[in-house]
Amino acid sequence: MIDPRTLREDPDVVRASQRARGEDEGVVDKLLSLDAQRRSSIASADKLRAEQKQLGKRIGKAGGDEREALLAEGKDLAAKVKTAEAEQSRASDEFDELHRLLPNVVHPAAPAGGEDDYTVLKHVGTPREFDFTPRDHLELGEGIGAIDMERGAKVSGARFYFLTGVGAQLQLGLLNMAAMQAAERGFQLMIPPVLVRPEIMAGTGFLGAHSSEVYHLADDDLYLVGTSEVPLAGYHSDEILDLGKGALRYAGWSSCFRREAGSYGKDTRGIIRVHQFDKVEMFVFCKPEDAEDEHQRLLGWEEDMLTKIDVPYRVIDTAAGDLGTSAARKFDCEAWIPTQQAYRELTSTSNCTTYQARRLGVRYRDENGRPQTSATLNGTLATTRWIVAILENHQLADGSVRVPEAMRPFLGGREVLVPTDR
Structure with missing residues (x-):
C-alpha cells in the first residue's frame, strides 16, 4: 500500500501516478473521503469511550436515585459507543479495501503510457x-x-x-x-x-x-x-x-x-x-x-x-x-x-x-x-x-x-x- 500520509498531504502526486498508469484518478478523491470519514468516526468513538469512562467513575461514587439515573445514562451511552464503533469499523474496512487496490505511486522519471511507450x-x-x-x-x-x-x-x-x-x-x-x-x-x-x-x-x-x-x-x-x-x-x-x-x-x-x-x-x-x-x-x-x-x-x-x-x-x-x-x-x-x-x-x-x-x-x-x-x-x-x-x-x-x-x-x-x- 502507498503511505496514507502521501495520499492526504500530496494527493496530486497520486492522481498524476494514476493518470500515468492509465488508471482512474477518481479513486483518490474516494479514498480521501473515506479517510476523512474513518478519522472522524475514530475521533467520535474515542470521545464517547472517554465519556463512558468518566461516567463509570461517577456511577461508582453515586447512590440512590442519582445512581439509577446515571445507570440509565450509561446504558444510552453504551448504545452510542456501539453505534460509533460499528461506524468506525465500517469506514476503516471500506478505506482499507480500496487502499489495498491502489497501485504504487509511479516514479516521476518513469515514462507515461502503455506497453509500447517504454x-x-x-x-x-x-x-x-x-x-x-x-x-x-x-x-x-x-x-x-x-x-x-x-x-x-x-x-x-x-x-x-x-x-x-x-x-x-x-x-x-x-x-x-x-x-x-x-x-x-x-x-x-x-x-x-x-x-x-x-x-x-x-x-x-x-x-x-x-x-x-x-x-x-x-x-x-x-x-x-x-x-x-x-x-x-x-x-x-x-x-x-x-x-x-x-x-x-x-x-x-x-x-x-x-x-x-x-x-x-x-x-x-x-x-x-x-x-x-x-x-x-x-x-x-x-x-x-x-x-x-x-x-x-x-x-x-x-x-x-x-x-x-x-x-x-x-x-x-x-x-x-x-x-x-x-x-x-x-x-x-x-x-x-x-x-x-x-x-x-x-x-x-x-x-x-x-x-x-x-x-x-x-x-x-x-x-x-x-x-x-x-x-x-x-x-x-x-x-x-x-x-x-x-x-x-x-x-x-x-x-x-x-x-x-x-x-x-x-x-x-x-x-x-x-x-x-x-
Missing part, C-alpha cells in the same frame, strides 16, 4: 548477421535433444514441455551460474516454498489486477508462486529488521507457475511463454532512501549475467501503464531473438519502494530507534527463457549451438552442442 536506455552488442537462414529455438532445441514440447503437451497440456539431455544441463548451468554470481555479490541463497498463503500473495500485490495469472489450490487455500519474489517478500513479514549494516539481499531459486491468462495465441511455439519455468530471483530489503541506488545495482548485476551468455540486448525503462501493481519503476533487459527480429524480455528489476513492506508489516528501526517501513526490490538473474536467446544467437549453420564460454564449465567443458542424429 524508453530505450541503451543497446549492448550488435545483432548477428547470418550467412544462412537461422532456425528458431524450438527447431534447434529439438535438433540437439534439448526440448520436447510434444510429450510435454501429452503429459500436462499446452505450454508445458520437457527439457531433456543438454536442455536440462543448459538450464541447470544457467541457474547455477546465477546462484554462484549472487553468492559472490553477497546474496544469501534461498530455495523457498512455491506454495504460499493468501496473505503473502496479496501482500506482494499479485492478487489485484494480476490475480488471473495465479494458480490457486482451493482445497488448501494456497497459491502457487509465479516468482520467488513472493515467498522472499514474505520471509520477514511482521518483523523488524536490522538494516544498520546495509541492505538484506536474498537470491531465491524456484520453479514458477503462471496461468498466462489472456495470452491465447501469443508465443504458442516453444518455451517463450509457458506455464512452468525455473528462475533465480534477487530480492532486497533496504532503507527507502537507499532504494534507487540499490535498483541500479540490481540492474548492473543482471547485465553482468547477460554478458556471460554473450547475446545482444537492450535496457528499457518500462512505461507506467505496463508496471506491475507494486512497482514504482522497472527496468527490463531484452535480448535480441534473431528469428523474431525483435528484442524479448529476459530480465526485469523493480523498485517497489515501501508498497509491499507496508502490506506485509516489514519494518526496521531508524537512527532514533523508531520503527519505519522498509523498501523492497527484486530482479531476475536467470530463467528458463534465457535458453531461447542462447540457442538462437549461438547457432551454427548445421544446427549445432556454440556454448557461451562462461557456461562451458557447467556443461562438462563442451564448446558445441551438436544435433543428436550424428
Whole structure:
C-alpha cells in the first residue's frame, strides 16, 4: 500500500501516478473521503469511550436515585459507543479495501503510457548477421535433444514441455551460474516454498489486477508462486529488521507457475511463454532512501549475467501503464531473438519502494530507534527463457549451438552442442 500520509498531504502526486498508469484518478478523491470519514468516526468513538469512562467513575461514587439515573445514562451511552464503533469499523474496512487496490505511486522519471511507450536506455552488442537462414529455438532445441514440447503437451497440456539431455544441463548451468554470481555479490541463497498463503500473495500485490495469472489450490487455500519474489517478500513479514549494516539481499531459486491468462495465441511455439519455468530471483530489503541506488545495482548485476551468455540486448525503462501493481519503476533487459527480429524480455528489476513492506508489516528501526517501513526490490538473474536467446544467437549453420564460454564449465567443458542424429 502507498503511505496514507502521501495520499492526504500530496494527493496530486497520486492522481498524476494514476493518470500515468492509465488508471482512474477518481479513486483518490474516494479514498480521501473515506479517510476523512474513518478519522472522524475514530475521533467520535474515542470521545464517547472517554465519556463512558468518566461516567463509570461517577456511577461508582453515586447512590440512590442519582445512581439509577446515571445507570440509565450509561446504558444510552453504551448504545452510542456501539453505534460509533460499528461506524468506525465500517469506514476503516471500506478505506482499507480500496487502499489495498491502489497501485504504487509511479516514479516521476518513469515514462507515461502503455506497453509500447517504454524508453530505450541503451543497446549492448550488435545483432548477428547470418550467412544462412537461422532456425528458431524450438527447431534447434529439438535438433540437439534439448526440448520436447510434444510429450510435454501429452503429459500436462499446452505450454508445458520437457527439457531433456543438454536442455536440462543448459538450464541447470544457467541457474547455477546465477546462484554462484549472487553468492559472490553477497546474496544469501534461498530455495523457498512455491506454495504460499493468501496473505503473502496479496501482500506482494499479485492478487489485484494480476490475480488471473495465479494458480490457486482451493482445497488448501494456497497459491502457487509465479516468482520467488513472493515467498522472499514474505520471509520477514511482521518483523523488524536490522538494516544498520546495509541492505538484506536474498537470491531465491524456484520453479514458477503462471496461468498466462489472456495470452491465447501469443508465443504458442516453444518455451517463450509457458506455464512452468525455473528462475533465480534477487530480492532486497533496504532503507527507502537507499532504494534507487540499490535498483541500479540490481540492474548492473543482471547485465553482468547477460554478458556471460554473450547475446545482444537492450535496457528499457518500462512505461507506467505496463508496471506491475507494486512497482514504482522497472527496468527490463531484452535480448535480441534473431528469428523474431525483435528484442524479448529476459530480465526485469523493480523498485517497489515501501508498497509491499507496508502490506506485509516489514519494518526496521531508524537512527532514533523508531520503527519505519522498509523498501523492497527484486530482479531476475536467470530463467528458463534465457535458453531461447542462447540457442538462437549461438547457432551454427548445421544446427549445432556454440556454448557461451562462461557456461562451458557447467556443461562438462563442451564448446558445441551438436544435433543428436550424428
